[in-house]
Amino acid sequence: MDSMLPPPVRRIALDRDPTVAPARPPVNGAPTATPTAAPVAARTPRPRPAGTLVSERMRAESVWLAYGENWVVRDVSLPMRQGEVLALIGASGSGKTTFLRSLNRLTEITAGAARSGRITLDGQEIHELEVNDLRQRVSMVFQQPNPFPMSIFDNVAYALAERGRRRRRRTPELEEAVADALRRAGLYEEVAGDLDRPALKLSGGQQQRLCIARALAVQPEVLLLDEPCSALDPISTATIEELIVELRESVAVVIVTHNLQQAFRVADHVAFMHLGELVEYGPSEQVFDHPTVQRTRDYISGAFG
């Protein structure tokens, strides 16, 4: 998780106020950074079959998040759509990870975390959903690969186990479900020979794909990825990026990343956050090639961050 203290503010553009977005027509007093209902970018970083259905699954509206007295996310509104990848970029301490964790209410396991605003999943406020149901529908992959210290098979089977059932017998259906999840995560061919191997014996990249398989096994509608490649080598990273782009067909993918190239490679929409505020949101082509806010321009060109 990002540090709870905001990073020191570095003055980067002396001639203008760095945090204020340029005037945009406010819509009915909506927050300043209203997401533009932009169409899917004409030029996506990776081609995809034409006619992919893009539908909104989750929506954040004026979300404020605090740890104790510290407001770490301020008035963020974003849509999350199936059929596209949304990348959250920004410097450390910009609230990206906190925002991501609030989407499946993982912030709640931190004492003193508070939220205002609305987050909806298929139109329903997530606070009205049972928390464990929500987390199955909005599952998450973390920065560090964190497989459980069990076999590869059990890692996925654990995710599949129904509530209240201690242990599921190893039925053919279960085996098929596990294999299916591993296939979707692109790991099956590599591990099919020995699913009973301890998961911790896998390489880092394989472990992370196992974690993705585990997250996919619960059949989520939204997949949250918190810097999933930051602990991995470039080849594993490339594999996982390809996987992310494939996955967007079936789930809404939200990825937090520090790596701008990665955001450019995988994302259809990009949201740039700074010090808890949403500075700019738009199709990745627009944000990367023609950012409208000075601060975004500075971040993307490497002036800070």
Next chain:
Amino acid sequence: MATAELGGRRTPPAVAQPPREDISSWPLIDRIAYWLCWATGIALCAIAAAIVLFMLVKGISYLRPSLLLHSPAPSLHQSQSGGFLDPIIGTLIVTLIGILLAAPVGVALAAWLSEYGRPAWLARAVESSIEMIAGVPSIVLAIFGLIIFSQSFLGFLSSQASDGAVTAQSFLVAGIVMAVLALPLVFGATREALSQLPARLREASYALGKTRATTTWRVLLPSIRPGIAGGVVLSMGRIIGDTAIIVILLGTTLKNEPNGGVPVLGTLRGTGSTLTSYVYGNSPAGEGNAPQKAYAAAFVLLMMVLALNALVTRLTTGRTPRSSRPFPGARFWPLGR
């Protein structure tokens, strides 16, 4: 050729060892303290070696296989007073009862405290209670047990005279009080192991929509199995070595005397002795006055405890090399305490 040049340079240069730090520049007081540290370390090794060697020499010279296979017999003459089969069995019974009670309760308490711990006042109370129990001398626990278990409604655990008086002396009673003695050790080891688990393990499970209960039962507790095992073995050593509770709550009869005709239950409700009380009874300080047997029994006792200690080390550090351990928490402390 470049390769030839490289090949020529393959001889490693002479390695100059950096000079070791010289303490002659230290202030006098630091030098004295430094030598004292050395001396205490060596003295400690000497004491440990002396205990083992002494018991080895004394014990082995008196130890006969027959001692392990025969029950004690009432005789003033050492050659006719039998072996210590009954105390060995007694030790096993008491340890088993103590562990079977302490392990599940200790693990459950630790899991509750570390994973739920609500309401906070109750968690604090539980924590201080366990710390308090950990500090109670076993003789005090024994006296407390005597008061509790001599209540007539608890007479079924030991033997009860026709006038209603309860002896409060039986394997069951001693085992239950031993469980109280062992509880803090199991609790401490489990709790420490749980707190060493990385937060990402819990988060990974919560992020899959698993409840706290499922997470604890299916992920956390299996991950700390070596830690729990270490705590259990450690507390077994504690139970095996305790004398006060045995002397007061087990009756220290020469043989294990069943109470009533039911085979197993009779023994559990009956009195007996363990190796510690046997050693005490036969040492020059006790009544039996068979020091040779006391030495032999003490040797067996020492070997049991040493074997358990070795087992703790094995369980907690594991057979796997350090590098392939799943995460730092796979190795945890309870050895040090």
